[in-house]
Amino acid sequence: MKELLLILARALVSKPDAVLVNQVDRGHTVVLELHVAPDDVGKVIGKQGRRAQAIRSVMKAKAARDGRKVIVDIMS
């Protein structure tokens, strides 16, 4: 789960090495905290959150396959 979010986020940012994901399992739900470099926050959120929405949509597909729910928190 974490790996996929790393792939998605690293593909969008200008500092891929600064991307970190912290995974917290809460029973059925996986909470993924996404950390990126300060100047890259906009690159994972996008205008009106369009990028964040696309990331969440793909993450949801992965979670559904694993029979889980996923919450992606973008930390800034």
Add this chain to the structure above:
Amino acid sequence: MSVTVEKTGKTMEEAIHEALLELGASPEEAVIEVLDEGGTSLLGLKHRPAKVRVTLEEESDLEPEAEEEVPYYGDGEDYAGEAEVPEAPEEAEATAFIARVLKSIGIPARISSTFEEDTVFIDVDGRDCGAIIGRHGETLEALQYLTTLVANKQSEKHIRVTLDIAGYRRRREATLVDMAERAAERVVRSGKSHEMDPMSPAERRIIHTALQDHPDVTTFSEGVEPERRVVVAPKDT
């Protein structure tokens, strides 16, 4: 990571063929084990099906050159020979990204691509693809959007990406063109405007394009996203 399938078939060849098809693999890259050659039982009464196990080994490393890690499978005609390997860096970036994502989600699939003018066309095909199409193609749209961003990251000119998964977009387009034509017929018959269901910008464009040369109707969009929809109206002349 490797993927294994077991298949039975009337003959060994049939079972192998089925298994390779499911894995989206060619015979050279898969490991084929024959579990049972099949044939006729000793008494000659029953036909025993053949059984095979086919394993596709996949490299787990994610970083190397795009050209090497993306599985390209041509259909022998459109993608014959060297055309299978993307020449444009944007195309390579885009297909490598899709390959990485699919691998991480755990969906074995064939990825093929072409690059025409400013558009990268990527086709994904394989079993289990429904998971990455999503409801009303929601996941497909998200993936296409993210892939467009990836393709444009290093690119100087603007690149479009059209992603299709298991023929979903092609089928959906055919449905939309059909709906457009039926709406037009209805408008011609009744002389009244017809409002279609809300659609995404891409889907509305398909409707507009389908009817742009229609002699008797005209189209425009109305409403605010995500409820924006196409109205088919009689041409006023």
